[in-house]
Amino acid sequence: MRYRSLTAALVVLVPGLVLGQQVAEAAPSRITATCSPGVPYKLVVSRPDAYVDFRLGRDCPRTVASASWDVTRPDGYSIGFGCGVGQTCRAAIYELPIGRAAKWEPTSGIGWDKNGRKVADLVPATSMVKTGAAIGLTGVRQGTKTTVYARATYYSTKSKAFTRHHGRVLFQKRDIGSNTWTDLGWAYPNTKTGAASYTIITNRSRDYRVYVPSSSTVWYAYSATKRV
Known part of the structure; x- marks a missing residue:
């Protein structure tokens, strides 16, 4: 009788241990969304005050309300653009060097919601700037x-x-x-x-x-x- 009781106890305990491992492995990890600028690759300068209007990339969460990127010219001068409520953006492309790639880097690396909370990691982008x-x-x-x-x-x-x-x-x-x-x-x-x-x-x-x-x-x- 003692042998049978010990065996039954082990049978009950082992499934419990296996189940506990499965629950721990299934626990989800927190992953921050990414957000790219929707700035076009082809940037055309055809007037003295050339601007380009665009929106944040499709990968950006809808809650992103503030994000910015910068590009550094060969002379060390930085030019940037910001995207606000409505996820609309505008960049002054007439200040960019002609015939060179513009490598947009995130200013802070963070996309914020309207309450100042981080909701996305910003990612870089590249454009080519030429005249029209x-x-x-x-x-x-x-x-x-x-x-x-x-x-x-x-x-x-x-x-x-x-x-x-x-x-x-x-x-x-x-x-x-x-x-x-x-x-x-x-x-x-x-x-x-x-x-x-x-x-x-x-x-x-x-x-x-x-x-x-x-x-x-x-x-x-x-x-x-x-x-x-």
């Missing part, structure tokens, strides 16, 4: 010959205005009713007129546009569509 380009496109069709003209410009931070673009541009065409663009060819602007041109032989109207590729300091751009 613009293209004027015109065209003339005479008989079976169509000629399109493009005048490309880019924003200069020195003159604070758009100036002539001396690089090559790509002419493209599209049949009316189609969604597919076809390359016609590259052309350089005329040194006197500043306009690049392309002529094709066709007996029907088509859509045309012009593409300017990116450079180390200027972002790519497309012209508006012109039907000729």
Whole structure:
């Protein structure tokens, strides 16, 4: 009888010990959410007081009401932006170096709610800053010959205005009713007129546009569509 009683006691105690281990292992750990800035990768400077408006990233908790990031220029000067109630943000990009990556680092590393409590760890982001380009496109069709003209410009931070673009541009065409663009060819602007041109032989109207590729300091751009 004593043997049987001891065995029963052990059977009762062992399950209790195993269950206790399982409960301890299942206890959740506190993990702070992360929050990234929704600042675009492509930042375009096309006026003297260029700003960009955006919102916090989708990973940010809705309770984040205050967060900020900074970028340090090569001269040591820091430029930053803050995001407030509504999770809206604005950055002054005209102060950033052109042709360089802007590495946004969290100011304090913490995203706060409206009561000043930490609700997220801020994470860094990177943007590329270049000036913008613009293209004027015109065209003339005479008989079976169509000629399109493009005048490309880019924003200069020195003159604070758009100036002539001396690089090559790509002419493209599209049949009316189609969604597919076809390359016609590259052309350089005329040194006197500043306009690049392309002529094709066709007996029907088509859509045309012009593409300017990116450079180390200027972002790519497309012209508006012109039907000729």
